[in-house]
Structures are given as structure tokens and as C-alpha cells.
Amino acid sequence: MKIRIDTHTHSVASGHAYSTIDELARGARRRGLRGFVLTDHGPGMPGSTHPYHFGNLRILPPRICGVRFYSGVEANIMDLDGRLDLADYLCIRLDFVMAGFHDICYKPRNRDENTQALIAALANPFVDAISHPGNPQFPVDQRAVVRAAVEHGKALEINNSSFRIRKGSDASCASLAELIAAEGALVVCGSDAHYWRDVGKVPLALAVIKAAGIREEQVINASERGFMNFIAGRKSARITAASKAPHA
Numbered sequence: 001m002k003i004r005i006d007t008h009t010h011s012v013a014s015g016h017a018y019s020t021i022d023e024l025a026r027g028a029r030r031r032g033l034r035g036f037v038l039t040d041h042g043p044g045m046p047g048s049t050h051p052y053h054f055g056n057l058r059i060l061p062p063r064i065c066g067v068r069f070y071s072g073v074e075a076n077i078m079d080l081d082g083r084l085d086l087a088d089y090l091c092i093r094l095d096f097v098m099a100g101f102h103d104i105c106y107k108p109r110n111r112d113e114n115t116q117a118l119i120a121a122l123a124n125p126f127v128d129a130i131s132h133p134g135n136p137q138f139p140v141d142q143r144a145v146v147r148a149a150v151e152h153g154k155a156l157e158i159n160n161s162s163f164r165i166r167k168g169s170d171a172s173c174a175s176l177a178e179l180i181a182a183e184g185a186l187v188v189c190g191s192d193a194h195y196w197r198d199v200g201k202v203p204l205a206l207a208v209i210k211a212a213g214i215r216e217e218q219v220i221n222a223s224e225r226g227f228m229n230f231i232a233g234r235k236s237a238r239i240t241a242a243s244k245a246p247h248a
Helices: 021-030 052-059 111-123 142-152 169-183 203-212 224-244
Strands: 005-009 035-038 067-076 096-100 155-159 186-190
Touching: 005 021, 005 067, 005 096, 005 155, 005 186, 005 224, 021 035, 021 067, 052 067, 096 224, 111 142, 142 155, 142 169, 155 169, 155 203, 169 203, 186 203
Parallel strands: 005 035, 035 067, 067 096, 155 186
Antiparallel strands: none
């Protein structure tokens, strides 16, 4: 199994990453990828960028340095209701919307409350996937989260950087992956690159995915076609949700 699209990369706009978009694209090409998603942190993250950044991603070309460019965000889950730090009208303009816990935006709580927040985010029609849900800093009922992901047709990430920077992730991500395999949930495998040389670097995440017995067809970015089909369906769902919102 190979990863064809890196779905989790950060540029200098995230405030604590160190490469430009063009450098990330060159990193993706160097790794032999078909494309990459720019998922800069949402504006709730200190040092991150203004919401206008996400609205203006539409000016970028569909191909950069020979690889496909996809617009995205790693939005911050802000509360127990799964509220994001990026407005719905901006989310519908993007190709891929991830949401995740970061302790500077959502203080770690007990297992039940963390589970409540994560399931609420999965139910949020503007969310496509959850970033690093195996982070042991935010303990959750993994079975309940995996089943919610299946119910809502969302993906759960196995994040390569977690094994380097989030202590305890090995056991947590392994157990999550086993549940994903058993329940047939969708998976996304991302590098979480904050520097261009790390784009597409996912060997630790892939090893966990393979060891758990997750099938290739469950991994939405294992093929370009599979990823494009997933984001097309999710983008349509986000647009439909926006049209039904009270303010629409």
C-alpha cells in the first residue's frame, strides 16, 4: 500500500511551520506523490492566519510544481458541541476539512467529555475527517468514535508525526487502528508535515495501518481516484448543509 495524496501539510501560514506552498509541492513531487492538501491550522490557533487565508486559497492553481494542489484546513475543535474555529461559508470553499484537538484551543478533559466533543465534530456536516484522534493527551471512547465515523461517513487519521511528538501514541493509535479495521471505518494517512522534507513521509503510520489489517480500500488517500471521489461527495454534503442552514 502507498499513499498517493498527503492530506496533512502545513505552510508558514500556520505560524509554527517553516515552508512555503511551493516548497511543500516540491516536497510532494520529490516523494513521488500525485498531490498534497494544504491544511494550515485554523485561526483559533495562536500564531496562525486570518480566515481570509482560507477564502483566498481559490486563487491558487490546481497544479503546483507538477503535483495536484488541494485546499484544506486543520480546524480546531473548540468546545463540547464540536464547534470549529472556521466559518461554514469558508469550509464549503475548501476541498478537505479536517478537525482536531489542540490543547491551546480545547483544554483536555475527561474521557466522556472528549468523546462527546469528537462525536459532535464527526456529526458536524462541515467536517470531513478528524486529525490525530489517537492522541493520548485527549483520551476518548475509541469504539464510540469509530462507530460515529462510520455512521457519518467520515475519515479518521493515522498521523505519522504522532509517533514522534505525541508520547504514548504507539499504543493508542494501534488500538484505534484495530477498531477501524473491525468496524470498516474510513482512514486517512497524513504526514502532518511542518517542513517540506516531511511531505509524504508516512512509514510509521502505514506500519500501524498494515499491522491492524486495515484494507487498502478503507484508506481514502491510497489512490488519487479514491481521494477525489471522497472529497467530491463530502464537498457536495457541505454545500447541501449550508443551503439548509437557518442563515442561508
